[in-house]
Amino acid sequence: MRLRTRSRSAGPPTGIPDAVPRVVHQASSWCLAYPDEALVERLPLLAAAVDELPAGRARDGLRTFLDHAAATPLAQLQSDYVHLFDLSRKQALYLSYWTDGDTRRRGEVLAGFKERYRASGFLVDTRGELPDHLPLVLEYAALADPDDGAALLQEYRASLELTRFALIEAGTPYAGVLEAVCATLPGPSPADKAAVHRMAAAGPPAESVGLDAADPRLLPLTESGRS
Structure with missing residues (x-):
């Protein structure tokens, strides 16, 4: 996954307030x-960059994952990743999956992600991933358009927080990466899933295509989806 520009360069950040979230977003993109x-x-470079972040939730969360990754054989990391993200619906890394499930509306939402990427002036190589895949969104925020990238992450704050809780419940160091991402967004994170539901202010769409009412993809934003 990489971003390439036709007409402008992302360039280095010019100030600390902009630099910190961009470092967190790029590091999190690689980790996820x-x-x-x-x-x-990249692990030594990532560790060095993370150690330069201000003390707090973002640095601690990323450091937790990086320490785990450095101490774990690659084959085990790959197996754990597949088990966690590819074989389970509970820790989806697709932002609109949490809010739109497998509905007709989701196609429109995904097209909206693509349009925002195009509007930034960057060409995006998704490597076969959907445009709402969190690592891609984070790289967009870090390199292509930090302002719109941050706004996009904030729009899907509920999805990010639900993913964070799911990873905490799974007992995985990947939870630290979501802690770091959420720490770059305005205000404190919700204390529990019920608070996320209130943040979302709505459940998932009722219209479903080929899914029954009990499918977990339709439940995370409802109280009945708590596990």
């Missing part, structure tokens, strides 16, 4: 992508 040799090679 499928682990490969490139991640292993």
